Amino acid sequence: MATWLQLGFQDASSPLMEELIYFHDYILIVLVLITVVVFYGLFSLLFISFTDRFFLESQGLETVWTIVPAFILVFIAFPSLQLLYLIDEINDPCLTIKVIGHQWYWSYEYTDYCDLDFDSYMVSLSDLSTGFPRLLEVDNRVVVPVQNSVRVLVSSSDVLHSWAVPSLGVKMDAVPGRLNQLTFLSPRSGVFYGQCSEICGANHSFMPIVIESVPFNVFENWVFSFVES
Template identity: 40%
Template structure:
């Protein structure tokens, strides 16, 4: 199993692609900066407590201004922020647009499921619904398994175009380094790349309604030949099924929508 949360895990999920590896590198930079600052402040605090305790310093200094010290504690934080900002901005811009994308996937967030379309593969589309806990099979993850995963080829730059149908959702797959809002009336772009065959899990992490947590994402990365065969079969299957599963009434109350979801899954 690749790209799934683990019990008692620390740190970020293992990288499944180039974007996540870049995020890991940036995370290491920030982590070491935090460690150095924390150690420095801890040592300084211990020295101050020891050096200026009552026994060693019965007459406290009345110094209230020190130009060099005040300049230092203003300039040093600015320099630290610059060191963080430069790679941060580079990473943000790198994630923003797909370079030489070989495949485009349209992602639409809906209450409370996902809609995927492949415009480069005949423009077939389908819905991805969560599997109810009562319907889970052995080995399937609770609250993370879906009936129709998003299938992509490995070693391929995938352009992801997001939009929303009703409210703001968030397309978030940690192990692939992907997080992009799906906003009604707006089209946003990001990209991802899976460097290994496997299954990568995610969820909507935007508070988009009562059932916002119940919008799992499953991305299945397969060899290119297997993807071509799947796309050819999917084009026929979803065309026969009308392109997607029945659409939930977006105006329905959360409880009613949840009941409709459960009914559809049966």
């Protein structure tokens, strides 16, 4: 969960997010190096008196400042593509959840074990218990088994929404008439918060996502309790 004045990413709760943060840090190192070199060049132009104002053409110099950036771009492009394909990987999921975006709540369907479906509304401020995060808690959480690959099918019944959980490193557009797919795996138990990430109307800010990652037997009990009630 994001905390007050947090500027960086949330802590990773999935291998995917760990890779994303690692890639982000790597890009930042490249970025800082380039910025330093460019600014050094700019300021040295202002302050040194050795500049040759009649220096017109240099094939050698132009070759160098074309090849070097191209080389740097290759070193960014390959890890980027690798990560892109890693995100798309569907690796034998143990569970499939269908998520439908509505104005303004999410509904979830578990159809692997039985016909289990429910709506997930935000808990309003007046109903919120002490200790729960404001505008992020929902009445029905999405419960998933820990250490298992979970596939999520995302769609919408009305307008564009986006199902996003930052600490798991997932964000998928919910498009009416289209079924999008993502997978995540949470190696640790916990509660992960997310929000709709595509502006969808007046209550866009009030349709959060809460994922509860629990051991498999707890997950089974949750499924049974749902079916019995």
